[in-house]
Structures are given as C-alpha cells and as structure tokens.
Amino acid sequence: MDSSLIEDRELACYISWLGPTELQRYQRFVRPERQRQFLLGRILLRQSLSQLLDVPVSALQLTECPGNAPQLDFPVCPDLGFSLSHSGNWVACALSASTRLGLDIELLNPDRDFSALALHAFDAAENAWLQQQDAGNRMHDFYRLWTSREAHIKLNAKLNAELNVENAECLHFPHPELSITLCSAEQLTSSPQLLHIDLLSAE
Template identity: 45%
Template structure:
C-alpha cells in the first residue's frame, strides 16, 4: 500500500544561533549555494528545505539523520544516498518562509505549497494562467470557497508538473477540470490537497497513496525535530 509523509516547518522566525546549528549539517556544495541567495527568506527556505529532506529520508529508511548524503546537481533536484537503504522519492516546496518536503519509498511525488492570500484577484489570475475549462470552473465556485479552490487547483497543477518532471516527462500538463468538475486523478497521476496553517498543500503521486502523514515540525534544532518524529 503506497504511502508518503509530508514534513512542514515555518522558517520565518529562525534565530541566528538556530540557523548556525542547521548550517553545520550542510555539505560544502550546499553551503556555497546557500550563500548565493541574496534574500534572507530564500536562504532560510533553502536551508530548512535541505534539513527537512534529510529528516524525511532518514525517517522513512530507519537511518540516522547524519547518514543521509545530499549531493547538489546543476539545474536538477539534489541526489540523496543512504547506506544499505534505497533512497526515497521526494519533492520540496516553499512559500513565504514555510518549507515542506514530501517523501515516499513507494512512488514518485510532486509537492507544492502556497500561502493563501484572500486579497488576490483569483478570477483574473485564473483567466491568465488556467485553461478555459479550468477558468470557467473557478468562476463558477461559490465566493466563500473561491480562494481556497483557486489555490487547490493552482497547487495541484504545480505539483503535477513536478511529478512529471521528476520522471523525465515533457508531455503537456493534463487538464485538471473536465465536464465542470475538478479532476483528482488521471493516467499515472493522483492528487491530494489540504489546507493547513494557512497553506494550500498539494501532493501528486504516480501511484495512488493511502496514508499520507503530515507532520509540522516545531522548535529549531535537529534534536527537537528528531524527538517529534520519533513520537509521531
């Protein structure tokens, strides 16, 4: 039964001493890339994303956190290696200081998170970014649901793009609305969506997932996160 885990963390309040504890976990190549980011928020998102990736891989493989090796690759997702274990499929995402990592031993994944913004003109964005069928579906949604529905569709499309890219597919992105209804699956893809901590979360997988655990890690040290994961 294919399963997955999503780890989330709010990196907006990362103090300098907490940041340094996490930086000590990165490789030289990762540190070099970290320093290239100009905006502090992007530095935090990159840093905590790489730490979440290590924790997710170690958690699923039953390995030690420091046994996970991460190799940077130009214009590609990082490569992870584990001693005597198969590295999981994974996908990373970030939005306004929040970071997330989805991982699965069983199936390829694509993850997207987006901070909900009720002030955006979602109908106008939908007309510009969505297909006619998708835009018409959004326009038909009730006013009180429209922002959440927009982000669910937007994030699902982003997550599906990541899933397809992870498998080397260059096919056009499939429509996600048919006969006036939003689709949640298609050939070789299945979508799940949630709203949590003001975030729209979308996870697309090659195979249908059953348990999908979502764990929001608090605290700001590897030891604190490990304790939470062990108790989850």
C-alpha cells in the same frame, strides 16, 4: 514546519549539514529569506529521511541537480521519493519509500485579485471551472488549481517524462494557512498524514 518560530541564530549550526553543491547554492542566494528557506528545507528533508530510512543524518549525502530536486546517494532505496516546497514562513517535505512525489504549498492570501491572476495562470478549461465555483470560495479554489499544477510539474520533472493528470494520484490537505497538494506517480497504499517536525540537534 512554521519557520516563524525559529530564530536565525538557531539555524547557523545547521549549515554544516549541507554538502558541497548545496553549500554553493546556499551561498548564491542574495536574499536572506531565500537562504533561510533553502536551509530549512534541507534540514527538514534530512530529518525526515533519517527517520524513514533509520540512518543518522550524517549518512545522508545530497547533490544539487540544477532545475530539479537534489539527488540522494542512497542506493539501497531506489524507489524512494521526496519533494520540497516553501511559501512565506512555511517549509514542507513529502516522503515515500515506494513512489515519486510532487509537493506544492502556497500561503493563502485573500487580498489578491484571483480572477485576474487566473486569466494569466490557467488555461481556458481551468478558468471556466473556476468561474463555475462559488464566489465565496474563490480563494481556495484558485490555490487548489495552482498547487495542483505546481505539484504535477515537480512530479513530471522527477519522472523525466510527460505525465497526464489521469496518471497521477493527487491529494489536497486542509490547513488554516496553506493550500497543500501532493501528487504521486503510483497509488499510495496508505493516506499521508501532516506531521509537525521539531528541529533535531545539529551536533
């Protein structure tokens, strides 16, 4: 979802969608940008869950879990997995009915010093791989490594256990403005698709 197309006044009515713990977290954000990203993420998550589970948005109860993704109180779908990510104006959500997921998106910024950033962000093997790649594609390779790492961290947190890279299936999606990586605990039975979702009415 590209939130640059959505005005703040359009979002105010969606605050009522938030559960008690979500509202507490929303109100703790100091920066309006973070409040906006949080609210948009929960709107997108609820709309996506509503479509996947074929239930009204009002039937979906989410509880905040400090340091982790929210918990969905929907016991009839115990294997359901979801993950949220945001970067700049972009907010994304991944859903699966059968496996845990980790999603990360990052806004592409060609003005950064990727060699210097890589020395601080990546280990020796990752830096060696990055240096072997075509310098003209350094930005995309850097962000691919970054989003892969972040997606794995989110997936590991959901599983509450260590998960080696070899044990997860990771997919990278082409996008003109973003680097997108999705990791799943189990092999996906069908290829995920990037979808644009418009806001539903909050009424």
